[in-house]
Amino acid sequence: MKNRSNEALVALRRILKVTELNARALAQQSELTTSQSLLLQYVAEQEQALPSAIARAIELKQATITVLLNQLESNGFVTRSRDTEDRRRVWVRLTDAGNKVLEQSPDLLQSRFQKGFDRLESWEQSMIITALERIAALLDAKDVEAAPILDVGDLDRLIDDA
């Protein structure tokens, strides 16, 4: 019995390790964390976006989005400007530096996972989701608040903390 749970633990540790290594490599090779990178990607696709739409799209809390936008703005990667007609709306846009940092950023582990996962058969996707939820339940992590971001540490941390 011990050997089977060890098989599961080895696979889990592999996943944890590669996620951590990737976060560290990203911190060295890029000026962006995974969350910052996903945010910039979404805004680049939309050309301009409202913070509330960004929060929905990348499934992060509005408060986290605000912290991320403050960081990205102070780095000169995005601008925020009020809508000329509805002053309550704030549009986020990428600067040239923002486009450049996004282009130079290495592929995210997250994107690799998503591409691979999308190519799986539907039954296999279901099996993986069921298995992960079972593990989360075994670890009492079922109700832990979590965003769909493959990263370690706080999602609104600065790149230097990684």
Added chain:
Amino acid sequence: MKNRSNEALVALRRILKVTELNARALAQQSELTTSQSLLLQYVAEQEQALPSAIARAIELKQATITVLLNQLESNGFVTRSRDTEDRRRVWVRLTDAGNKVLEQSPDLLQSRFQKGFDRLESWEQSMIITALERIAALLDAKDVEAAPILDVGDLDRLIDDA
């Protein structure tokens, strides 16, 4: 499609998060990391053990065991003494302080996982292992060297680094 991969990512992030939180809590509540704790547990069960047997039992590399033993010895939790008949053999034993720190150490997330996993039906254990190995493959982590230890960071780090 995106929503299904997000479901998987949320569950993965939950698992990552709870493992990290647990490592941090352990660092605050105990003087031991998960690997140190597993090592002490094994030696306590055996009363005395050879480093090579410890390495096999908790599936860590001999070099990692050596680092862990150095740490535990300098903290006064274990002693190493040469066999009186075969001087090449070194026996590891717990000191009173080692027994005490082990007793006071909180339950490991690892133990919770193993207990829960052992109670699952055989088909479900297989499903979980298959799913985890599939995810590791999606993340190109299939060949990453990994021990069956539910922890983040280096396994031979000191508790203060956690």
